[in-house]
Amino acid sequence: MAPPPADEGGAGTGGRCGGGARWVLVGLALGQFVSLLITSTGFASSELARRGVNAPTSQSLLNYILLALVYGSVLLYRRQPLTIKWYYYLILGIIDVEANYIVVKSYQYTSLTSVMLLDCWSIPCVIVLTWIFLKTKYGLRKFFGVGVCVAGLILVVFSDVHASDRAKGPNPLKGDLLVILGSMLYACSNVTEEYVIKKSNRVELMAMLGLFGAIVGGIQISILERKELHSVTWNAGAVLPFLGFAVAMFLFYSTVPTVLKICGATMLNLSLLTSDMWAVLIRIFAYHEKVDWIYFVAFACTAAGIIIYSYKDSKEAEETAQVAGASYEQGKEGDEEAGAHNSGEGSGSSVHSKEVPSAAGTSRRLLG
Template sequence: MVCFSFNEMNAKKTLIGLGLGQIISLLSTFLSFAASEVTRKGINAPTTQSFMGYLSLAIVYGGIMLYRRPGIKVKWYHCLLLAFVDVEGNFLVVKAYQYTSLTSVMLLDCWAIPCVMVLTWVFLKTKYRMMKISGVVICFLGVVMVVFSDVHAGDRAGGSNPVKGDLLVLAGTTLSAACDVGEEFFVKNGDMIELLAFLGTFGTIVAAVQISILERGVLKEIHWSTETILLYLGVALALFLLYSLVAVLIQTNGATMFNLSYLTSDMWAVLIRTFGYHEKVDWLYFLAFATTAIGLIIYSMKEKDEEEQRMFLDEEDGESLRTRLIVAST
């Protein structure tokens, strides 16, 4: 039986992870509202929005990297592949909203979490004990409550092609999961500034090529009013902050924690609609938010047996070191 205690938590790391996760979730919520506003204006150019974010990363972190002039720690073609996967993952998920319902996207977007857990277990050798698995399950229960709430409220719009939309969501979330795991590897084994600089630079290039192929005609028809320009600048700033904070969260708490925190973005959207726009929502939303928050806290807790095992290994290493020193001195 696994025992645990709140006293066993690394309080600082836990609070930073939970706090950063919810800031990221709020930024994601803002981006969702911004994307809806762009769509309402009749602009169908999802890659163009991502382009502004990648460009801001390239300018800021690329400038910092050039100023520091560090030795390059990662292979440039690895970062190019990571950027390509990230751009296409974002594009596929946004594209899916044209074909399937919001409820389906919310449910299938959770597919990223088991993908991340499997990929980190296989490639990064991350071990998930019962406590973390329990936290993930509780988070999923919170999301299921949101889905049932939508159904209870009458959100049954199926979209023009639900099967195609669902497949796009699954493909996009799988790519996003792979990108998150790759980013976790790079930030834990390299330099975070370097990663963000390369991700921004190559993301800008990939997005620019895709825009020239798929969205060039749409951009010619856009009426660039002051409101539209400010909206795109706001999206660029939000994406810059999002990617910057995601890198910090993944470095300190891992890709799984990031994806679990991301689940609350839809719930923040509900709260904004409730208190900002005075819309009525089902009571299950609030229960779902609380359930997901509890799941995040449980996932962040350290298990007693894991801590004891680490202490035992540290003592064992220390004893081995003392033995080697005694032998060397004699």
């Protein structure tokens, strides 16, 4: 199934190219929106760290509550039984909460720029996990690109440890290692989401992730962060970054599946690279800090590596546009069928849910 033609006369090659260009523009716009969201979460976490607020799980709790309330309400309205066993969502919730906890914790030790760059470590981790567990095939060019990307990450750590500018944090090596660990957990979360969403739908995934994320987060807060929350002076300087982080995270969680479904993980990863440069601009203009020149070399290596592994020739690019269009149309069909199922319950009719290709599944097809 091809994406919608650019116009009524777009049935030929020109129509396909026009449709592909339109998907690219939509992907660029949404990708930059997501990039700004992830930069906003980093800025909020950095601000809280600068004010001495050390409550990583509490920062993420409101996001999970919003996911549970918004998407859970839709799920209850549809009155559909769960398509995935609850304990899969529990495992996913634990992984996601701990990933957010570790990455947010890293802001206490290293710089905003380092966290944004080292987050790219999740990309090679996803590749390895999908290769081992989902049998995804990757060519040598993909692995070479990953190697260049990893070289950029090594430069970030080297810069933080050896540079004379100590504004990067009290313990940059510890912070960098925490980011790398958190990125590995993010990769596990993404691969688990790929498995879940292939058998379920986006609304159920977000609702159950929000529910179990809130439960796990609440338990962890009661154990680890009670004293920290009592010691925080809840003025505007502390409340606003908390709220900003939660809203940005909620929008990020809600938008990423759509971005992946429309244009795939390749465009998303390339778009998220700009968040690193947004972070550099924040550090220069908002914090008035000097940025070591190695950061720019590291960013160039990371960008070059991801471009290498995501490069497509013209034929592959056309296939990508077709897959994006197909995924978008099937996603709409899934929503329509969910509505039909809900409206048909009164008459005793039953509509079997059609398996909708997952966001991560789309990326798996594009990357392979």
